[in-house]
Amino acid sequence: MTQQKIVLAAYSNFAEHGYSGGSLAQIAEEVGIRKQSIYTYFKSKDDLYLSISQDAMQTELAFMKGFIEQQQEQEVEQMLYLLLRAAQQRFMQQLSTKFFIRSTFITPPHLEKQLLEQTYFYLDSLEAILKHFFAKQQIAVSPTIAASSFLALLDSLYVEMLYGGEARFEKRLEAGWKVFYRGITN
Template identity: 45%
Template sequence: MTANRIQQVALAHFAEHGYAETSLAMIAEEVGIKKPSIYAHFKSKDDLFLRVVQNVFQSELDYITKLAEANREMPLKQLLPLMLTTYQERYDTHPDMKFMLRTSFFPPAGMEQEVMERLYTYLDTLEKYVASRISAAVQAGEIADVNAEQAATAFLCLLDGFFVELLYGGPERASRRLEAAWLFFWRGLS
């Protein structure tokens, strides 16, 4: 129970303040334990951070794939924008998504490789899923005969740009850019 609570509190602090500005003392105080008690569950701040990274990336991947699977019958033209707007909603309301994006773009010094491995696992899995949905849409005649892998890669590029705008430009700018990019992306598929 305490290890989970430590991770929850750490996530909130890392999402809000970043790795460097979050101390184990801050986390321990909010959890209601002494700082040395954290070491009963985690070897170091780095260990705690990487466990949070692993859990968040997996949790976010599970969330978006479950959303897509729950809407399996939805036309691709509606499903892909739903996925994109869901990312924005989660960014605005869930520390998990904010943490995931902040960590992906600004991994702590010395942990870049570990963070990038988890990020690329996330993105590669998402890309394969999107490619399978695009392939099914091609077979159903919903969209033009396109290379599903290339179309999925293009979708991930659109997603990357959207994520950057969420971090730097805010929700209004992100929505405006997404709307324009989506229009041209969809024209390429149809």
């Protein structure tokens, strides 16, 4: 129970402040424990950060896979657009998602290698899921190109979620979506 509370508080703290601004003392205060009690569950700030990063990555990958599997009977245009909207909603509502996106784009230099390994695992896994999906669709490009293009659009939207705000996200989504969808269907 306490470990789960620490994880939830860490998501919130690191999603808001990043690694550098994140504070074990603030996390402990939010949970209602002493800072030293965190070390019962995690060896260090780095251990906590990497642990929740791994968990968040797995959660996001499971969400993406599940969404694609559940929605695969929909028209490809509707399903993919809904997936992009779902990613936006998750970023706005799920602390683990916000943390995950932030940790993939803003990495502490001393944890960069480990975080890049997690990010590449996520991207490679998601690309494989998308290629499998696109292989079943009537599209004008190869499944590999379609999957890579979709990931490029998703990455650009993640950037706007982090830095641009809702208006910039909407502008990027509408423009990027039109070009992406036309590119895979014509």
